[in-house]
Amino acid sequence: EVQLVESGGGLVQPGGSLRLSCVASGFPINNYWMTWVRQSPGEGLEWLANINPDGSEKYYVDSVRGRFTISRDNAKNSLFLQMSSLRTEDTALYYCARVNGAANVWGQGALVTVSS
Amino acid sequence: DIVLTQSPDSLAVSLGDRATIKCKSSQAVLNSFNTLNDLAWYQQKPGHPPKLLIYWASTRESGVPDRFSGSGSGTDFTLTISSLQAEDVAIYYCHQYFTPPHSFGQGTKLEIK
Numbered sequence: 453e454v455q456l457v458e459s460g461g462g463l464v465q466p467g468g469s470l471r472l473s474c475v476a477s478g479f480p481i482n483n484y485w486m487t488w489v490r491q492s493p494g495e496g497l498e499w500l501a502n503i504n505p506d507g508s509e510k511y512y513v514d515s516v517r518g519r520f521t522i523s524r525d526n527a528k529n530s531l532f533l534q535m536s537s538l539r540t541e542d543t544a545l546y547y548c549a550r551v552n553g554a555a556n557v558w559g560q561g562a563l564v565t566v567s568s
Numbered sequence: 569d570i571v572l573t574q575s576p577d578s579l580a581v582s583l584g585d586r587a588t589i590k591c592k593s594s595q596a597v598l599n600s601f602n603t604l605n606d607l608a609w610y611q612q613k614p615g616h617p618p619k620l621l622i623y624w625a626s627t628r629e630s631g632v633p634d635r636f637s638g639s640g641s642g643t644d645f646t647l648t649i650s651s652l653q654a655e656d657v658a659i660y661y662c663h664q665y666f667t668p669p670h671s672f673g674q675g676t677k678l679e680i681k
Contacts (some may be wrong), residue, residue, distance in 0.1 A: 487670070489618075497610075497618065497661055497672040511668035514569075527612035547617055554608035554665055556629065 453493050454478035454557055456548050461562030468538050472562050474531040478514035482506075484519030485551035490544040498544075501533070502551060516542075521551075538566045570594050570664050574673035574675045579659045580681040587649040589663035596642045599666060606666035609638055611658045612675075618661065622647065654680065 460472040475488075487502040501512045501522040510522050521534040531548050543566045549555035571594040581587040597606045605625035610618035620629045622638035625645055635650045649656055657680060662673040 489672075496659075496675045497612075497663075499663075499670045499672060502668065502670065512569035513669040515584075549617075551665070553606065554620055554663065555610075555618070556620045556623070560617060 454550075455557035456550065456557055458546065458548055458559045461546065461564045462566045463567065464538055464542055466538060466566055468566070469534070469536040470564060472533040472546055472548075472564070474533075474559055475497065475507070476529045476531070476550070479550070479557075480526070481524065481529050481531065481550070486522075486524060486531045487549050487551050487555055488520075488522060488531075489547045489549060490542075491547070492541075492544040495544075500546075502530070519523035519536050535564070538564075540551070540566050542566050569669055570597065570667065570671050571675035572662050572664055572671055574660075574662060574676045576676060577674070578677040578679065580679045581649075581652045582681045583616070583654065584651050585681075587656070587678055588650050589647045589660050589662075589678070591640075591645040591647070591673050593643045593645070593664060597664045598642060605641055605645070606637075606664055607640070607645050608663045608665065609636075610661045610663060611656075612661065613658045621660075627670035649678075654676075 455477045504524045518526040519537045523532045545561040547561045548559045550557040573592045575590045607625040609622040612618045626638045659675045
């Protein structure tokens with residue numbers, strides 16, 4: 453079964469850091485672009501970043517550029533999102549997704565709460 | 569950055585009737601390499617991640633019922649549900665993957681009238 457499972461979410465204070473992981477099963481991620489998308493409580497979807505199959509190309513939305521870093525470990529079939537200088541407005545459910553043009557496989561999400 | 573604007577924000581349709589959701593892009597998303605539009609539609613139900621319905625503006629994802637269809641080109645796109653079923657109650661998002669940042673529309677909430 454093709455599946456993505458996120459982990460690493462939790463409660464963090466403003467200014468803190470957190471690293472999200474996304475482990476894939478049922479397919480090798482080294483064939484795909486991968487992406488992170490978040491959804492604040494009761495809000496819509498926000499595309500955050502994506503990364504090409506070998507990790508040499510990365511793109512970010514302005515709101516996280518310089519604070520978040522997307523990376524991957526194809527040997528471990530895993531995608532990561534390192535988040536630093538977190539703000540209260542970063543509170544959201546963070547999804548990883550497999551990209552084949554559009555995002556056609558999604559994880560269930562990891563909840564990140566930024567609060568003092 | 570490309571901005572996607574969906575209309576309406578919410579929609580109530582009777583069971584069996586047609587539902588139409590529009591998505592307007594601030595710039596064209598036509599991919600010159602394959603002459604296809606880099607525009608997708610997703611369905612999201614409460615407590616679940618988005619589910620891909622349509623990609624390349626009009627190609628239905630495997631397993632998606634044929635009552636769902638996508639159309640449009642350039643900057644104007646439409647998602648149509650030909651005969652609304654109860655299980656179609658959800659929020660629908662358009663998404664452009666033409667150029668980063670790959671933005672989403674604000675969403676359209678579809679309910680039963």
